[in-house]
């Protein structure tokens with residue numbers, strides 16, 4: 001936790017049953033040398049007394065937006081500017097809803113609105129509240145706007161129900177805070193190409209062959225790289241998600257278009273993540289007008305598309321090449337074979353038959369396999385955190401990537 005030493009962290013506490021757990025977060029951060037200031041909502045003070053947080057943080061607790069400050073400064077502005085990081089723990093459904101809708105009606109929500117610092121939410125609530133589509137939509141919206149989340153755990157909740165909604169483990173919260181500071185800017189000066197999404201291979205103007213790739217994994221990698229300061233170029237097939245902030249997006253449709261764009265860009269890049277699900281074949285002929293259903297049988301002849309990954313492997317030079325393998329059996333064996341055949345440096349192997357991995361899911365789990373044959377198992381987690389974990393492991397093995405670029 002040395003990463004937090006000297007950092008200025010604002011902890012926001014809202015009115016949930018897990019409010020008392022914020023005391024441990026504050027205490028641990030202070031012990032590790034962070035400067036901590038606490039903002040509590042009025043409802044949070046129904047659960048835990050400010051005196052506890054005041055004693056643990058060694059600072060006054062802030063809760064009243066209209067209190068008269070001793071010196072002439074306005075609390076929500078000065079706290080917003082002071083913070084290197086703002087963590088809301090626990091985060092109620094209410095605070096998520098308020099921030100998502102631009103409501104600033106107390107000191108915490110107003111400070112969140114006013115800060116340029118990263119804000120991390122650690123939600124905790126009853127499972128029916130957490131899975132409520134409105135709460136989920138607010139979370140998705142906030143993620144798209146760059147807010148970070150520490151997802152709640154599943155288990156027995158204080159109300160006696162079982163399910164998702166339990167505040168994440170305190171150690172996970174502390175680790176996320178530490179990771180935030182250690183990851184910040186470690187890819188500054190590094191140029192990264194990410195490919196994402198499916199490709200479409202048209203038969204005629206209205207029909208195509210494709211696959212169910214949502215692009216979520218590739219977009220999560222692009223977002224994670226950008227958060228760490230990299231210059232990111234994202235070549236994406238057709239998807240329905242918004243590009244992450246700070247990423248240069250190139251939209252393509254066919255494998256051939258993706259091939260051409262990737263070949264044009266990759267030479268100037270230090271690293272390539274090839275997360276797109278590229279169609280292996282395309283129809284041999286394209287009919288410029290809609291094919292009519294005149295005959296009982298329609299026989300399609302398919303021809304091979306360019307193998308983008310293989311071509312990158314041939315031309316890659318010093319560029320670090322990371323491939324993805326979606327498999328349904330013999331995961332490690334097939335992925336390793338693909339890595340060798342295509343001259344990759346790393347491969348991320350997923351078993352797409354597993355509950356928490358694969359197309360369209362918000363979580364992923366899998367193996368990161370290195371060229372040297374090391375196999376690192378990454379457990380199920382949110383796709384963005386999965387992306388960060390892959391990057392952490394790659395950086396550990398390729399320190400020159402950061403040093404060389406800085």
Ligand SMILES: Cc1cc2nc3c(=O)[nH]c(=O)nc-3n(C[C@H](O)[C@H](O)[C@H](O)COP(=O)(O)O)c2cc1C
Pocket residue numbers: 013014015016017018041042043044091092093094095124125126129
């Ligand atoms: C005993 C009790 C426990 C509560 N626990 C939670 C909780 O864990 N998560 C949550 O979102 N709301 C919880 N609530 C409801 C919030 O306190 C309520 O929505 C409140 O308006 C939140 O205000 P705040 O976000 O400004 O702190 C709880 C309420 C009570 C009475």
